[in-house]
Amino acid sequence: MNVLILHAHPEPQSFTSALRDQAVGTLQAQGHEVHVSDLYAMHWNPVASAEDFCDRDNPDYLVYALEQRLGVKTKSLAPDIQQELDKLLWADLLILNFPIYWFSMPAILKGWIDRVLVSGVCYGGKRFYDQGGLAGKKALVTVTLGGREHMFGEDAIHGPLEDMLRPLLRGTLAYVGLDVLPPFVAWHVPYISADARGQFLLDYQQRLERLDQDAPLVFPRLAQFDEALYPIR
Amino acid sequence: MNVLILHAHPEPQSFTSALRDQAVGTLQAQGHEVHVSDLYAMHWNPVASAEDFCDRDNPDYLVYALEQRLGVKTKSLAPDIQQELDKLLWADLLILNFPIYWFSMPAILKGWIDRVLVSGVCYGGKRFYDQGGLAGKKALVTVTLGGREHMFGEDAIHGPLEDMLRPLLRGTLAYVGLDVLPPFVAWHVPYISADARGQFLLDYQQRLERLDQDAPLVFPRLAQFDEALYPIR
Numbered sequence: 001m002n003v004l005i006l007h008a009h010p011e012p013q014s015f016t017s018a019l020r021d022q023a024v025g026t027l028q029a030q031g032h033e034v035h036v037s038d039l040y041a042m043h044w045n046p047v048a049s050a051e052d053f054c055d056r057d058n059p060d061y062l063v064y065a066l067e068q069r070l071g072v073k074t075k076s077l078a079p080d081i082q083q084e085l086d087k088l089l090w091a092d093l094l095i096l097n098f099p100i101y102w103f104s105m106p107a108i109l110k111g112w113i114d115r116v117l118v119s120g121v122c123y124g125g126k127r128f129y130d131q132g133g134l135a136g137k138k139a140l141v142t143v144t145l146g147g148r149e150h151m152f153g154e155d156a157i158h159g160p161l162e163d164m165l166r167p168l169l170r171g172t173l174a175y176v177g178l179d180v181l182p183p184f185v186a187w188h189v190p191y192i193s194a195d196a197r198g199q200f201l202l203d204y205q206q207r208l209e210r211l212d213q214d215a216p217l218v219f220p221r222l223a224q225f226d227e228a229l230y231p232i233r
Numbered sequence: 234m235n236v237l238i239l240h241a242h243p244e245p246q247s248f249t250s251a252l253r254d255q256a257v258g259t260l261q262a263q264g265h266e267v268h269v270s271d272l273y274a275m276h277w278n279p280v281a282s283a284e285d286f287c288d289r290d291n292p293d294y295l296v297y298a299l300e301q302r303l304g305v306k307t308k309s310l311a312p313d314i315q316q317e318l319d320k321l322l323w324a325d326l327l328i329l330n331f332p333i334y335w336f337s338m339p340a341i342l343k344g345w346i347d348r349v350l351v352s353g354v355c356y357g358g359k360r361f362y363d364q365g366g367l368a369g370k371k372a373l374v375t376v377t378l379g380g381r382e383h384m385f386g387e388d389a390i391h392g393p394l395e396d397m398l399r400p401l402l403r404g405t406l407a408y409v410g411l412d413v414l415p416p417f418v419a420w421h422v423p424y425i426s427a428d429a430r431g432q433f434l435l436d437y438q439q440r441l442e443r444l445d446q447d448a449p450l451v452f453p454r455l456a457q458f459d460e461a462l463y464p465i466r
Contacts, residue, residue: 010282011295046279049243062244063423065379101347103404104337107279111340131388146298148462155464156406157362157453164400171336171397190296220390229381229389 001032004091008039008098008109015189015197016144020097022201026208035087039108046111052078059164067228069120077118084116093138093211094178096168099189100145103164106209113172122176130175130221139178141168142204144189161185162217170219179216236260236267241342243273243333247420248430249377253330255434256375259441268320272341278313279344280429285311302436310351319347325370326444327411329401332422333378336397355409363454365410372411373444374401375437377422394418395450403426403452412449 005023009016020036027034037044050056055076071077088094090204098109105113117123122133139187143165152161162169165183174178184207186200207214226232238256242249253269260267270277283289286300288309304310310318319405321327339347350356355436357367385394395402398416406413417440419433440447459465 010280010297013294023455040280041283046344047243047273048334048339048341061246064243101281102343102350102408103400104343106281107340107344107347108281110335110343111279114334114340117335120292151462157458157462157464158404159399163396164404165393167336167397171391175335180265187387229384229390231390 001027001029001092002090003032003034003093003095004087005034005097006039006109006112007036007038008096008106008112010040010106012041014099014144015186016097017199018197018201019142019144019186019204022204023076023097023208026205028166030209031095032093035091037084037087037112039112044108044112046108046114048111048114052081052115054078057094065119065141065176068118069124072118072120081115081118084112085118085121088134089121091137093140094173095140095142097142098144100143103158104168117172119177126173126222128177128222129219130177130223132175135177137178138181138211138216139173140181141165141173141183143183146188146190149185149187169217176218176219180219181211181214181216234260234265234325235323236265236326236328237320237411238267238269238328238330239272239342239345240269241272241329241345242341243339247332248419248433249330249332251434252375252377252419252437255437256330256441256461259438263442265326268324270317270320270345277341277345279347280343281344281347285314285348287311298352298357301351302357305351305353314348314351315386317345318351318354321349321367322354324370326373327406328373328375330375331377333376336391338364350357350405350409359455361408361410361455362452363410363456365408368410370411370450371414371444372406373414374398374406374416375419377419379421382418382420388437402450406453407450407452413452414444414447414449423436 005020007020024034024036048064050062051070053076055074057067057070098105127133151157152158169180184204224232238253240253257267269299281297286304288307290300290303319422331338360366384390387393402413417437457465
C-alpha cells in the first residue's frame with residue numbers, strides 16, 4: 001500500500017509525533033510505502049482564498065468550488081494544493097494524525113481538507129459517499145485527547161466520540177468515498193505515565209499490523225436515495 | 234447588548250457578507266452595539282503555535298493549554314489573540330457568520346476558536362458546559378450552504394444539520410458556557426434566485442429582532458455528573 005500520513009501538531013516532541021513515528025515504522029516494516037505531510041513543519045497555509053487559483057473562471061466573484069473545478073481541468077491550482085492532491089491520489093490509505101482541538105481538527109489540518117479535497121476530483125455532482133471520487137481508498141483517524149474514555153459514550157458527558165467527529169468521519173472522509181476505519185484514540189494523554197503512553201504505542205502498532213482486517217464504519221449509500229436525494233422507502 | 238460578529242468568507246460580495254450586513258443594520262437599529270471581526274480582511278492567523286505566547290512556562294516543550302493559562306495570568310498572549318479575547322469578553326452575544334465548508338467552519342474561523350477560546354478564561358478544570366467561563370452570554374451560528382433543506386434531518390442523506398454541527402454547537406460554544414441559540418440556516422445559496430436570497434435576508438432580520446424570545450438548545454449540565462464526571466443515575 002501507499003500511505004499518506006497527515007500530521008498536525010505544533011510540538012515536534014509530542015506524543016502525537018510518537019504515534020506518527022510508530023505508524024511510519026510499523027507500516028514500512030510491512031513493506032508499505034509511507035509519505036508524511038507534517039503540516040506545521042511545512043508551514044502549510046490553511047486559508048482557502050482566491051490566491052489558490054493561478055487562473056480564474058470569474059476574477060470578479062469567487063465561488064471556491066467552481067474555481068477548483070477549473071483549476072483541476074487547466075492544471076492551475078496553486079502548487080502547494082496540487083502537490084498535496086497528487087500525494088492523496090497516490091495513496092491507498094490516508095491517516096490523519098492529530099490532537100483533538102475543540103472536538104475536531106486543529107485549524108491547520110481543517111485547512112488541508114478545505115483546500116486539497118477539490119471539487120471535480122474528490123467529489124462533485126452525484127459523486128459523493130459511496131460514489132465519491134476517492135472510492136476504493138481507506139482512511140484512518142488517529143487522535144490524542146485530554147479527556148478520559150468514560151467521558152465519551154451514549155450516556156457520557158460528551159456523548160459518543162464518533163458523534164463529535166461526525167463532520168470529519170462522515171461529512172468529509174466518507175463523503176469523498178473513502179472507507180473510514182474506526183478511529184484510533186489515545187485518551188487522557190497529557191496526564192498519563194510513560195508506561196501508559198508506551199502501551200498506546202504498542203496497541204497502535206498491533207492495530208496497524210492488522211488494518212486489513214478492520215471493518216469500515218457504515219455510512220449512507222446513494223442507492224438508498226432517489227434522484228432528488230429523498231430517501232427511498 | 235454588545236454584539237461580536239465573527240465573519241469568515243473569502244469573497245467580500247458573498248451572500249454570507251449580505252447576512253453580516255443585515256445583522257449589523259438590524260442590531261444597530263435596535264440600539265445594540267456591534268463589532269465585526271472580518272477574519273479574511275484582518276488576515277487572521279488561524280494556526281495555533283508556540284509563537285502565540287510572548288512568555289513561555291516551558292520553552293522546551295509546548296503544552297498549548299498550559300501556556301494559555303500562563304499567558305492569561307501574565308498578560309503575555311500574542312496581541313492578536315488578546316484583542317479578540319477582549320472583544321469576546323466585551324460581547325453579550327457572539328454571532329458566527331460563515332459558509333459551511335465540509336460540514337463545519339472554514340479553517341480561518343476554526344483557528345479563531347483554537348487560539349482565542351483560551352484555557353483559564355473560557356474554560357478550565359471543572360468550568361465547562363453550564364459552568365463554562367462564558368456563562369451568561371449567548372451565541373448564534375449563521376450559516377450558508379449549498380445543500381437543500383431536505384438533505385438534512387433524521388432520515389435524510391446527511392442526517393440532522395445540528396448533528397453535523399455538534400463539535401461547534403455543543404463541543405465548543407456550549408462547552409465554554411454560552412447559551413447556544415438554534416442556528417440560522419440559508420439553504421442552497423449558490424443555486425437560488427435573488428428573490429429567494431432576499432427572503433432569507435428578511436427572515437434573518439425578523440429572527441434577529443426577536444432574538445430574546447429564542448430558547449437556547451439544551452446541553453449537559455455538570456450537576457448531572459459526579460466528581461469524576463460519571464453520570465449520576
